Amino acid sequence: MNEQIFLQELKELDLLQQAMTVIDWDSQTGMPEASSEYRGETMGYLSSIYFEKKVGPKIKEALDYFEAHPNELSEVGQAAYRLVKEDYELNHAVPSELMAQYSAATSKAHTAWLNSREQNDFDVFKAALAENIRLTKELIPYWRRTEKTPYDVLLTQYEPNMTTEILDEVFATLRDGIMDIRQTLEEKGTVPDTTILSRYVSKAQQETFIRNVITQLGYDFSRGRLDDTIHPFATGINHRDVRITTRWNEHDFSMATFGVIHEAGHGMYEQNIDEKYEYTPAHEGASMGIHESQSLFNEIIIGSNRAFWEKQYPLFQTCTEGTFDDVPFDEFYAALKKTQASLVRIEADSLTYPLHIIIRYEIEKMMFNEEVAIDELPKIWNDKYEEYLGIRPDTDLEGILQDVHWSGSSFGYFPSYALGYMYAAQLFHAMKKELDVDAILASDDYAPIKQWLTKHIHQYGASKKPNELILNATNEPLNPQYLLEYMRDLYFTVYQVPSK
């Protein structure tokens, strides 16, 4: 065994991954619907080759060898070794029969979830959800290393080194802070008029505008592309092929506008990971939360910035060919930042969004760290919406059935969304110490912002853990106060809340 053999094995794994990524992109963009069963078989077969190889003899041999000979690895080799080892330790002990049961259960649960949505009835989904929870609980002991609670085991699969202990505190602060802000806005704020948001803007007009904007932000179209899809995503096939997707609504331009800016944030992250990590597992995002911090930095931090929109509005007016000629900038900008409680997470605005996440976090913790009856979940869900957001779902469809995640047993995933948002605000705070962000966003050259993010986050890929990245970039561990401060500044201004 030597490093070259180890890296060659990782490269072959990566090439298989690249193949699957292209094919998956195709499934979600262009594939004729009629072909989906065949596509499932193709992906299933490639996955089986991939996973066999991932826990195959060469990897095992490399892990044993470099455990004893760590000094024979280069820096890149060491980063790769750590990640491969973590992954191997997580999965190699799981009985393959249990894993097969788990896969079959999620596949069945996905169908049950779709049916339950069609019938708008949680009862149709609950047995499958219970089975997903049961099997996940069976798996937790195999996955568990040093984590304190069962739910911590799930959490760390998406956000390494994150704990419920940290999240309980952070989320409580965030929840209370947001509820405070909402109360102030309600009592003292002026609600923006949003009627202009529904003016007709053709797909072609939107696309011209948004391609221009994300190019300014630093998304590199010569190493990417933008396509239509139903559920938007970004996907990095390799360093020079990082694609983004969106859907369009000609009566709500804000959907694709912020959607594309969001996906471009994911895309820029993957386009700017240091090339030296290529063909290794370090050549990807550090975690779901860090990935989301980059998309949300684009979408919310930049996408809510007044100077940014003052700069872009003339371009928007040109691209929309006269449709907004009568709309003063202040009216346009304020309309973009109206906040209103909604029942559906993916329709939530940037103030209320974390509350949706916190509700899911609290319920997932109940599922795994406490005993909760499946039958009680819709009521718990609805009660929490009423308590935190002041609105109550009338039906399961706009309540507990809205997200796909639990049907796929992706328990522990949701917190990433709120973590990403807090990271983004904290990075913004640190960035402002070095850069005059408003002045940059008012200028013709946005490069310094991307460069800062590349320097502190992008370049490292998965070679550093999320907490390490945030500490190094901001000189502080995760601190929810930066997001709350950011929200207060932004919304109190837009809502013209009189200062004390």
Place this chain on the structure above:
Amino acid sequence: MNEQIFLQELKELDLLQQAMTVIDWDSQTGMPEASSEYRGETMGYLSSIYFEKKVGPKIKEALDYFEAHPNELSEVGQAAYRLVKEDYELNHAVPSELMAQYSAATSKAHTAWLNSREQNDFDVFKAALAENIRLTKELIPYWRRTEKTPYDVLLTQYEPNMTTEILDEVFATLRDGIMDIRQTLEEKGTVPDTTILSRYVSKAQQETFIRNVITQLGYDFSRGRLDDTIHPFATGINHRDVRITTRWNEHDFSMATFGVIHEAGHGMYEQNIDEKYEYTPAHEGASMGIHESQSLFNEIIIGSNRAFWEKQYPLFQTCTEGTFDDVPFDEFYAALKKTQASLVRIEADSLTYPLHIIIRYEIEKMMFNEEVAIDELPKIWNDKYEEYLGIRPDTDLEGILQDVHWSGSSFGYFPSYALGYMYAAQLFHAMKKELDVDAILASDDYAPIKQWLTKHIHQYGASKKPNELILNATNEPLNPQYLLEYMRDLYFTVYQVPSK
């Protein structure tokens, strides 16, 4: 060993093939150019898995077992077995080092060919071409089974059971017949005016028209799609995902119009192979020639038909939004069918096209069955153009350097194009005995034509050989007279040649 194990192995091979086909489609349509090296690595790795498996122990075991137990195979199993056996026998004896040399040489030759085109100088390409020929000659003995001449060995790789003995006679008849027709047109015909062909038709207008037309012809968009590319092609990923591509010229609508009709013919073939052959090597076209017969049936037989265009012209006028309102149908139709000698094969019309092919056939035969000096080839090429087409290339670029095929060692491929054309005319002759094709093309329902082709050709996939398909469908072996008759009828009418 049993049939199920054998078919499962073939299915896995087919799934790998499907993966490579999607990825290749992506490379030719949407992939960012910057990623092409990575893509090469991905395809290279998948190919290596595929080819190892294709000559692997399971296939070997199945071939041995069913050689001794042929009765244990179902009809589909037998068809698959025959094809796998042929393929295995063709390739298993080839020394892998020779194969590697051959691959490396074609890759090098492709670069040399591109360079030679840039410099418009055959000398830059000739050493690489000589090496391709040399290595192909070294391979021929490994590939050879019962073929009489070295060139027959190459020919049968694209058109099973075809021989130079047949082609010498067929091509001589065709060449002389076409030269006769051309002489008659020149002496007695009236040349159509083609100025209307260059009127501006936007890509969107062309696309609306042509999507409608190929849907009428029977291309199923619910199991396919149409995309832009540089070198148009059709590709069957599986039974329910058969894609076609085109390029557009807004000052020559005929390019994409006939291009898409052509590719749709390939697509309809693959969409209509009997599903029972799925996941086996029988689920593809019978040969290059038969495949081309289906695309040319669409493009030329239907695409030159007066009744077809009389029916489609009002739609064309609507789609082009007034641009052709002043053009009488007769003028439009005649413009489509002007014939004129050209130096470049892919720009040739449907009368002169076979002459381009015959020239290449005669030269390839000289390369492999006779001794010819590489240095002589440009002169031989130019002399033949002068003799058969009456025009002589001024430069290598519009002469011997125009085609990619020889850089990839695809010797023996060219005849397929002319074979497909002759098959198409012969099928048309047989079809007319059962169907009133003109009446159908004037009607709202083109289904009977597709049904006839599916019944006689499409459904069988590769389970029958080309000569068997043609004999069964037309009650006669390949006969070039049908194409000559067809050409006379068509061009004498369009050119208003007085009947004797």
